[in-house]
Amino acid sequence: MDRLLTLEMFVAVAAEGGFAAAARKLGSSPPAVTRGIAALEARLGTVLFHRSTRAVALTDAGEIFLEKAQRILADLAGAERELRGAEAEPGGQLYLTAPVMFGRLHVLPVVGELLAQHAALSVRMMLIDRNVRIVEEGIDVAVRIGALVDSALKAVRIGTVRQMLVASPGYLARHGAPEGVADLNGHNLIRSMGPRASGDWHFVAGRLRVDAQRRLTVNTVDGALAAAEAGMGIANLLSYQVAEAVGAGRLISLLPDDQPPPLPVNLLFEPSRASLPSVRAFVMAMKERGRRKGLG
Structure with a gap:
């Protein structure tokens, strides 16, 4: 069986988690995909998938080979695009x-x-x-x-x-503005979830563990921003996320000299x-x- 086709079948089975789903994606049949994977395993001399009646999962060898197979197919697709004309109209x-x-x-x-x-x-x-x-x-x-x-x-x-600490004018009127990182202890801190979610807030001089101080954890940036504007505490967000609210005066930037590098x-x-x-x-x-x- 064609080597390129068996690579495409292998990547499709890994992505779809099964032979039938891979066959639908490729416009083929489950028996043809099964034969293709068997031919590839025979050629490589190793088992690429653990098979059961309920699921298909990559073996350790399959995990290693998957990245290489994806790279081969991506490089081929890139070469084809170049031959079709690098200066072509975006489409x-x-x-x-x-x-x-x-x-x-x-x-x-x-x-x-x-x-x-x-x-x-x-x-x-x-x-x-x-x-x-x-x-x-x-x-x-x-x-x-x-x-x-x-x-x-x-x-x-x-x-x-940039990282920015912000709070509403109303919150600061009730609780006062921190003059340094240590003053954040005792404030109501709003923690957001996502790639930047952490128990630590980082500053030029070190980091502050916020687990003990946080009163609210929100799973979206919009939610954390809304909570800060509502006066529920101090939020740690990014400059593009708070630019409009700070510019309009709904939020105030705190401790700008203590923020870490951009x-x-x-x-x-x-x-x-x-x-x-x-x-x-x-x-x-x-x-x-x-x-x-x-x-x-």
């Missing part, structure tokens, strides 16, 4: 992911401009406050805020954002996707927006 579906509020404030306006400019382009956006697995989810470009782990993905920095904002994508016209157009537009909006 097809562009799959993006970003944190919810950053996506709404900064990614969605860029997407709107690109859709208006390129009639053949369509965009699928996943706005979620957690990091998703880019290769496995088939993401073209992901927005990541914060330090990056080492990986084979390409990163393009579009700016930086966090980078990067676009992450597979190197093989760099030549895709839609990816190039999106990356260039996001870099321009970062420059215009002062993200860094």
Whole structure:
């Protein structure tokens, strides 16, 4: 059986969690997929999947081989796109992911401009406050805020954002404003969930353990922001998340000299996707927006 086809079958079974689901995805039949995986295992001399009547799971060898197989298929797809013309008009579906509020404030306006400019382009956006697995989810470009782990993905920095402590004028009138990090002890602290969720709040001089002080934990940025504006406590959010409320006077920035260094904002994508016209157009537009909006 064709080696490339068996690789596609292997990646599909791993992604879909079963032979029948993989067959539907590939437009094939379960027996054909079963034969393809068997042929691949025979050629490699190892078992790639644990099989049972209820589930299919990767073996240790399968886990190792999966990343290599995905990379081979991605490189091939990238080479095909280059041969079709690197300067082609952006078109097809562009799959993006970003944190919810950053996506709404900064990614969605860029997407709107690109859709208006390129009639053949369509965009699928996943706005979620957690990091998703880019290769496995088939993401073209992901927005990541914060330090990056080492990986084979390409990163393009579009700016930086800052941590900010904020509270409403009403809350500060009742409880007073902290003059230093140590003064946060005894205040009502609002903790949010997501990639930045932690029992620690970081500052230039160290960190503050907030578990004992927190009175409220909220699972969305919008919720934490609303709680702070309602006078329920002090929230630790990012500059782009509170910019409008601080500018309007609904929130007040606290301890700005004690905040840690800014966090980078990067676009992450597979190197093989760099030549895709839609990816190039999106990356260039996001870099321009970062420059215009002062993200860094």
